[in-house]
Amino acid sequence: MPTIYLHCGAPKTGTSFLQVLFARYADALKENNIIYPQNAFTEGASEGRITSGNAILMANYLRPQLPHRIDNKDAFIDDFDQLLKEGQGSHFLFSSEFLVFPKNERTEALVRVIRENDYDVKAFYFVRNMADAARSAYSQEVKRHGEVRDFSEFLKTWDGFALHHTNLIANAFGEEALSLLNYDEHKGKLASFVFKEVLGCDFEPDFREKINRSLTDKELELLRSFNQVAGAQNAFASTFASDALMQIPSEDVVRFVPDETEYSILEGRFSNAVNKINNRMKGQPIKISSDVKESSVREDLTDFERFTMAVLAKLVNNTRSR
Numbered sequence: 001m002p003t004i005y006l007h008c009g010a011p012k013t014g015t016s017f018l019q020v021l022f023a024r025y026a027d028a029l030k031e032n033n034i035i036y037p038q039n040a041f042t043e044g045a046s047e048g049r050i051t052s053g054n055a056i057l058m059a060n061y062l063r064p065q066l067p068h069r070i071d072n073k074d075a076f077i078d079d080f081d082q083l084l085k086e087g088q089g090s091h092f093l094f095s096s097e098f099l100v101f102p103k104n105e106r107t108e109a110l111v112r113v114i115r116e117n118d119y120d121v122k123a124f125y126f127v128r129n130m131a132d133a134a135r136s137a138y139s140q141e142v143k144r145h146g147e148v149r150d151f152s153e154f155l156k157t158w159d160g161f162a163l164h165h166t167n168l169i170a171n172a173f174g175e176e177a178l179s180l181l182n183y184d185e186h187k188g189k190l191a192s193f194v195f196k197e198v199l200g201c202d203f204e205p206d207f208r209e210k211i212n213r214s215l216t217d218k219e220l221e222l223l224r225s226f227n228q229v230a231g232a233q234n235a236f237a238s239t240f241a242s243d244a245l246m247q248i249p250s251e252d253v254v255r256f257v258p259d260e261t262e263y264s265i266l267e268g269r270f271s272n273a274v275n276k277i278n279n280r281m282k283g284q285p286i287k288i289s290s291d292v293k294e295s296s297v298r299e300d301l302t303d304f305e306r307f308t309m310a311v312l313a314k315l316v317n318n319t320r321s322r
Contacts, residue, residue: 032201063100146235
C-alpha cells in the first residue's frame with residue numbers, strides 16, 4: 001500500500017534542516033518513489049533558505065486561523081484528493097511544524113480522502129529533553145517574535161505541546177501510524193536516519209551547512225536588549241536583526257544546562273508529560289534535562305553594548321516606517 005509520510009515537528013528538532021534536504025533532494029526522492037510536492041512556501045529551500053515546509057497548505061486547511069496568506073484555504077482538500085488520485089502508487093512526503101490534526105470535521109475529511117485513495121499514513125515526530133526544547137523555543141521567540149522576558153519568566157508560560165500534538169496524530173491515524181523519536185539520539189546523523197531508516201531511501205544526503213543556527217547566550221542577551229528598545233513582540237524588528245546576526249559565522253557549541261530554579265519549573269510542569277511521551281518513544285527516552293547547575297551566570301552587557309543595540313533598534317524601526 002502506498003504511504004503518506006507526515007513530518008510534523010517538533011519545532012527546533014532539525015525541522016528546517018530536513019525541509020531544506022527534502023527540497024534539495026526532491027528528484028532523488030522521486031527516484032525512490034517518494035514525491036515531495038513543492039509550492040510557493042518551499043521557494044528557496046533547496047538553496048538553504050529557512051521555510052516551514054511543503055505542508056503549509058495542509059496545515060492551513062486543518063487550522064484556517066493560521067496567519068499564512070492563502071487566498072482559499074478550503075481549496076486544499078480537493079487538490080489533495082486529485083494529487084493522490086494521480087499518484088499512481090507513489091508515496092508522498094509532507095513536512096511542516098505547523099501540522100496539527102485537531103479533532104474536527106477537517107481532520108476527518110483529510111483522513112477520509114487518504115483512506116478512499118487507499119493510502120497508509122506514517123507520521124514521524126521528533127522530541128527532545130524538555131530543557132533543551134524550552135531553550136530552543138525561547139531562542140526562536142527572541143529571534144523572530146520580539147521576546148523581552150528572561151528565560152525563567154518565559155518558562156512559566158511555555159509549552160511545546162509535544163504530548164498534545166502526538167495525541168492528536170494517534171487519534172487521527174492510529175497509534176501504529178506514529179513514530180515518536182528522540183532528536184538527541186539521532187541528531188548526529190539526522191539526515192541519514194530520516195532518509196534511510198524512516199523513508200527507506202537508497203541514498204544518504206550530503207549536506208554540511210548550518211540552517212537556522214542557535215544563538216549563543218551572549219547573542220541572545222544582545223538581541224533581547226535590542227527587542228526591549230524596538231518594542232516587545234515586534235516581529236519585524238527582531239527578525240531583521242536576528243537574520244543579520246545569524247549571517248555571522250560562529251563555531252561556538254551551544255550547550256544549555258538549566259539552573260536549579262529553571263529545572264524546578266520544568267519538572268513541576270512537565271514530569272507527567274515526559275513519562276507519557278516515553279511510553280510511546282521508539283528508542284532512547286527523553287528527560288527534563290541531562291544535567292543541572294546550581295545557579296546561572298548572567299550575560300551582563302556593557303553600557304556600550306546596550307547603547308549600540310538601542311541605536312540599531314531605532315534605525316530598524318525608522319526603516320520600517322518609511
